Amino acid sequence: xxxxxxxxxxxxxxxxxxxxxxxxxxxxxxxxxxxxxxxxxxxxxxxxxxxxxxxxxxxxxxxxxxxxxxxxxxxxxxxxxxxxxxxxxxxxxxxxxxxxxxxxxxxxxxxxxxxxxxxxxxxxxxxxxxxxxxxxxxxxxxxxxxxxxxxxxxxxxxxxxxxxxxxxxxxxxxxxxxxxxxxxxxxxxxxxxxxxxxxx
Amino acid sequence: xxxxxxxxxxxxxxxxxxxxxxxxxxxxxxxxxxxxxxxxxxxxxxxxxxxxxxxxxxxxxxxxxxxxxxxxxxxxxxxxxxxxxxxxxxxxxxxxxxxxxxxxxxxxxxxxxxxxxxxxxxxxxxxxxxxxxxxxxxxxxxxxxxxxxxxxxxxxxxxxxxxxxxxxxxxxxxxxxxxxxxxxxxxxxxxxxxxxxxxxxxxxxxxxxxxxxxxxxxxxxxxxxxxxxxxxxxxxxxxxxxxxxxxxxxxxxxxxxxxxxxxxxxxxxxxxxxxxxxxxxxxxxxxxxxxxxxxxxxxxxxxxxxxxxxxxxxxxxxxxxxxxxxxxxxxxxxxxxxx
Amino acid sequence: xxxxxxxxxxxxxxxxxxxxxxxxxxxxxxxxxxxxxxxxxxxxxxxxxxxxxxxxxxxxxxxxxxxxxxxxxxxxxxxxxxxxxxxxxxxxxxxxxxxxxxxxxxxxxxxxxxxxxxxxxxxxxxxxxxxxxxxxxxxxxxxxxxxxxxxxxxxxxxxxxxxxxxxxxxxxxxxxxxxxxxxxxxxxxxxxxxxxxxxxxxxxx
Numbered sequence: 001x002x003x004x005x006x007x008x009x010x011x012x013x014x015x016x017x018x019x020x021x022x023x024x025x026x027x028x029x030x031x032x033x034x035x036x037x038x039x040x041x042x043x044x045x046x047x048x049x050x051x052x053x054x055x056x057x058x059x060x061x062x063x064x065x066x067x068x069x070x071x072x073x074x075x076x077x078x079x080x081x082x083x084x085x086x087x088x089x090x091x092x093x094x095x096x097x098x099x100x101x102x103x104x105x106x107x108x109x110x111x112x113x114x115x116x117x118x119x120x121x122x123x124x125x126x127x128x129x130x131x132x133x134x135x136x137x138x139x140x141x142x143x144x145x146x147x148x149x150x151x152x153x154x155x156x157x158x159x160x161x162x163x164x165x166x167x168x169x170x171x172x173x174x175x176x177x178x179x180x181x182x183x184x185x186x187x188x189x190x191x192x193x194x195x196x197x198x199x200x
Numbered sequence: 201x202x203x204x205x206x207x208x209x210x211x212x213x214x215x216x217x218x219x220x221x222x223x224x225x226x227x228x229x230x231x232x233x234x235x236x237x238x239x240x241x242x243x244x245x246x247x248x249x250x251x252x253x254x255x256x257x258x259x260x261x262x263x264x265x266x267x268x269x270x271x272x273x274x275x276x277x278x279x280x281x282x283x284x285x286x287x288x289x290x291x292x293x294x295x296x297x298x299x300x301x302x303x304x305x306x307x308x309x310x311x312x313x314x315x316x317x318x319x320x321x322x323x324x325x326x327x328x329x330x331x332x333x334x335x336x337x338x339x340x341x342x343x344x345x346x347x348x349x350x351x352x353x354x355x356x357x358x359x360x361x362x363x364x365x366x367x368x369x370x371x372x373x374x375x376x377x378x379x380x381x382x383x384x385x386x387x388x389x390x391x392x393x394x395x396x397x398x399x400x401x402x403x404x405x406x407x408x409x410x411x412x413x414x415x416x417x418x419x420x421x422x423x424x425x426x427x428x429x430x431x432x433x434x435x436x437x438x439x440x441x442x443x444x445x446x447x448x449x450x451x452x453x454x455x456x457x458x459x460x461x462x463x464x465x466x467x468x469x470x471x472x473x474x475x476x477x478x479x480x481x482x483x484x485x486x487x488x489x490x491x492x493x494x495x496x497x498x499x500x501x502x503x504x505x506x507x508x509x510x511x512x513x514x515x516x517x518x519x520x521x522x523x524x525x526x527x528x529x530x531x532x533x534x535x536x537x538x539x
Numbered sequence: 540x541x542x543x544x545x546x547x548x549x550x551x552x553x554x555x556x557x558x559x560x561x562x563x564x565x566x567x568x569x570x571x572x573x574x575x576x577x578x579x580x581x582x583x584x585x586x587x588x589x590x591x592x593x594x595x596x597x598x599x600x601x602x603x604x605x606x607x608x609x610x611x612x613x614x615x616x617x618x619x620x621x622x623x624x625x626x627x628x629x630x631x632x633x634x635x636x637x638x639x640x641x642x643x644x645x646x647x648x649x650x651x652x653x654x655x656x657x658x659x660x661x662x663x664x665x666x667x668x669x670x671x672x673x674x675x676x677x678x679x680x681x682x683x684x685x686x687x688x689x690x691x692x693x694x695x696x697x698x699x700x701x702x703x704x705x706x707x708x709x710x711x712x713x714x715x716x717x718x719x720x721x722x723x724x725x726x727x728x729x730x731x732x733x734x735x736x737x738x739x740x741x742x743x744x
Contacts (some may be wrong), residue, residue, distance in 0.1 A: 016605050017613060024621040033624050042635040119639070133687040310711060322724065326731075348715040 004197035006086065013151040047089065047102060051076050054104025054114040063087070069190025076104075083107050089118075090183035094175040097121040099130075101179055105145070109188045112143045114181060122172045130176050139163045140180065145188055148181040201457035213486035225423050230329070235468075236290035238417035242408035243297050243463065249391045249401035250347055258279040258397045268316030269296030276325040283329065291330050295319050298338040298463055301398025301454065302503070303345075304358050309343045311352055318344035333509045336470045339503050346503065358394045371395045372454040373499040376446040389451040398463075399456035409462025418466025425482025426489070427452065433490040442494050457489065460502035470510045472521040477513075485510040541570050547672035550661065554676025560653045561684025562733050567653040567669055571685060572722040578701050581689035582682065583637045587630065589678035591622040592654050593671065599662035600670035606663065615658045616649070623648045653681060688725050692716045 051060045051074065058076035066075045067137045074087040091098055099122070104114040117131045130136055142159045144148055149163050153176045156162040165173040250258035273292035278285045286292070299315055319341025327333040346353050358371050369375070371394050372383040387393050390402020398405075412418045434451035437443065449459065465471060465485055472481050485505045492501025544646045545553065570588070574580045599606075606614050615646045627645045630638040638645065648654070657677055662670040693699060696716030698706035715721045 013607060013610070014652060016602065016607070019619070020602075020617055022612060024617060028621060028624055031628055035628050038632040039628065042631065054594070145580075308711070314713075326727075344715060347718060347720060348713040349711055350714055352711070 044194060047074065047087065050102055050116045050190065051087055051104075054087050054102060054116055055106070057084045068194065069186060071186075073187065085113055086187070088183055088187055090179050092175065092179035092182065095121060095122050095171040099175055099179060101171075101183075103180055103183060105184065105187070109184070110145055110182065111141050112145060112180070115140045115176070117176070120172075122169070129166045130172050133166060136166055136173070136176075138195050145184045148185070149177050151177050211411075232289045232291060235417045236294045238415040239294050239412060239463070240297065242412040242415075242417070243294075243301065243398075245398065245404040245407045246301060246398045246401070246459065246463075247297070248516070249404035250301060250397040250503065253391055253393075253400055253519045256399055257305035258301075260309075261303055261305065261307065261312055261397055262297055264312040265300030265303070265316050266293050266296035269293065269299070269320055272317045272320035273325075276321050277329060280326065281329075288328065289330070292320060295324070295337045298398075299341050301459070302342050302396050303355060304396055306358065307345075307349075307352050311349055313525070314348070315341040315345040317341075331469055333469055334513070335507055336464055336467050339464060339506050339510075342503050343507060358396075369394045371499065372450060373446065373493065376443060376450055377455075382445045382447075383450065383454070385447075385449045385453060388450065393452075393454075396456055396459075399459045402453040402458050403538045405458040405462055409458070409466075412462065412466060418462070418468065419471075419475075419478060421478035422465040422471055422482040422485070423461040425479045426457070426486045428467055429483045429486025430457060430490060433486065437490065437494055446493075451490070451493065455500040460485075460489075460506060464502070464506050470513060472513050472516045472520065474517075474520045474522055477516045480516050480520070481509050481513065484512060547669045550673040550675035553709055554673060554678075555680045555683065556676075559680040560656075560677055561605050561606060561681055561682055562687075562730060564653075565657075565730075566656060567651045567681060569647060569652065570644050571688065571726065572719065574641055574675070575685055575689040575692055575725075576696060576717045577640075577693045577721055578686065578689045580637060581642045581685040583634065584644060585678070585682035585685045586643060586652060587626040587641075588648055588653070588681055590626050591648055591651075592657060592678050592681075593674040594622045595619045595654055596657055596662040596670045596674035597667055599658045600665060600667045603653075603663050603665075610662060611659070612655075615655055615663075619658070620649050653677060684740060687729055688722065691725050691729075696721060 020047075035105060050058050051058050051063055057078045059079050063074045063076050065072050068086075071089075073089070075083055076085045076087055078084045085107055086109060088103045089100070089106065090103055091100045093099070098119070100116065100119040102118055103112065104116075104118040105111065106113055106200040115137055120131060122130065139156065140149075140163065143161060143163075144159065147161055149161055151165050151170075152162050153165050153170075156164045163173065163177050247258065247262065250262075270287055270425055273287060274285070277283050296316055296319075300312060301317055303312060303315070319337040322344065323337030323340030324333045325328060357376075359369065372388060375383055383393065388400075389402045391404060393400050409423065413420050413423075430451055431448055433526040434446070434448045437451075438447055446454075461482075465482065472478050486504075488505030488508050489501045492498055492504055498504075549676070554560070556563075561571050570584050574584045580589060595615070598618050599615060604615065623646060626648070627638070630641070630645060657670075657674060657686055661673045665673070690700065693701075693716075694705060695713045698704060698708075698710040713721070716725070720739075
């Protein structure tokens, strides 16, 4: 390095930046290698811990990831190894922001066995009733998947294909129902296609 | 806007010329107290309609808000800021009455109290007291409790199932927006519908508003601009088929549009100084009201519309500096006067 | 380089109250407004920021003689970004719930002006001991600011403190305190109080 430029040569300028980049890069790689399995496990747990709630009879240890229709879903099994249902992640636009859901279905994807709101940022005190009000989740249990669910503003009977909108949370109620309808439809057609493919 | 005589100018080479927006009338009878008393008289028919429809709920709610506003004014202004007592100018009573009349009959007592303290504290005293506030104090208080206690003030709060009277019905705008039922217009006009205490009767709002305009406690420009804008936009919405059960008549007579236009948008402190400015202000309010009513999750938007337009008042004042007699002033651009 | 100006102890104390980053300097407003609707997320955020601030200040101070002046911002940012990434991954691994609540605000510590301010003002010119004391003091000041706002907001907005109920069930939660407007109002009131109090003390002195 003998150049007499005003700031000296390239290396005399940048050796610290290069050295730091290498050192910090190595440190971050070490952190990533150490922690990545744990972080993946945490994310999986958030989904898996809900399985017994969403699919009756299922045990959380006995679940396997399957790819159906290009998306990863969880197949839920009971203690004897019999498949009892599916747990399907779904997401869509709510009143304020994205709503993330888990949908529980029976083994043939013909009946909804439960829903769980993973993440939402709806208006506290109104829209967040979709998570706070237990009865809203109950409306979905036992609903048939043959036709899209409808949101109505009156008392509903179980399994009638109707969801009662929560007062003050109509838009959030409709958003959740819409997300469920869309995702269940996708999964049912993907399962039907897969079944048709395996039989032929 | 207090009508205080300007301090005598110092004379001599360093004389300061006081420049203040009009009016420069110095009439001993034209005081804040008289203006506020006129507004209260104007609110009387509205109050009467509220008592006729909601009975004791109306008296309770407005009483709580009035007393709480007086208490807040005394505490914040006189005790904490050590300023001379201002309870006598009646401005706190007006704020309390407007706030109380803008609440649902069912709101619990603490809603009125907290709303009043927020109205006087955040809406007025932090800006330096009456005349310095940017936002309409009553609407600041209402927004505070609306966001805080959304369940107690949301669309569902108005409805008391099993009640024999209008209290069992959802408010007309909610009905129109959510279920598509058409409310007849005559009850909207006389006030025999559910809603916030002061908003139900169009005829009472018109009577009271007329008094305010005749007594010049408020100006007619902003109310006219609001009503005109809403009429035009709701006619457009009706033609376009957005919420077909809400006609022009519903948009004009339903909700708190007339109450807001005549009693809230006429507040001289938080509206622009010039006639053209007030017209722009009114058009903005009408626009915001219709956007919120047609496209948002809320059935009604007068409160947010007034607050949004309030925020633009300094800018409007800047745009609408009038040309003085004798032609425009040369040199650097004049700053808009801040009320 | 001779260390002039305040000693380590003075810098430590300065950061807590007289030059409190939140309440006196109004730095780091983004996390102050965004994550203070509960005490727990606020303290987690303060802890993560403290970790990054102390590490960045110490490393910067160690390197201060080697840093070329015109490349210093690059070096600061590199250092800060590294420790922010480490803090973010640790939260995701060991406090997944908190990591979810804080969301993007942990990665945003990179642009927290408190940290780059301390690197520039103090660590780039002072010895390690002074830089570390300064970082700890400012971190405590930041924790104090976030803590004060979040205590008020959590009590009024949820009736709880650190998730434990402190007000009776009948307490009507002030939804505004859970939402962004509550952050602005509470911060404004606390700033007003601090200014009023310090003005009164200055008048008496």
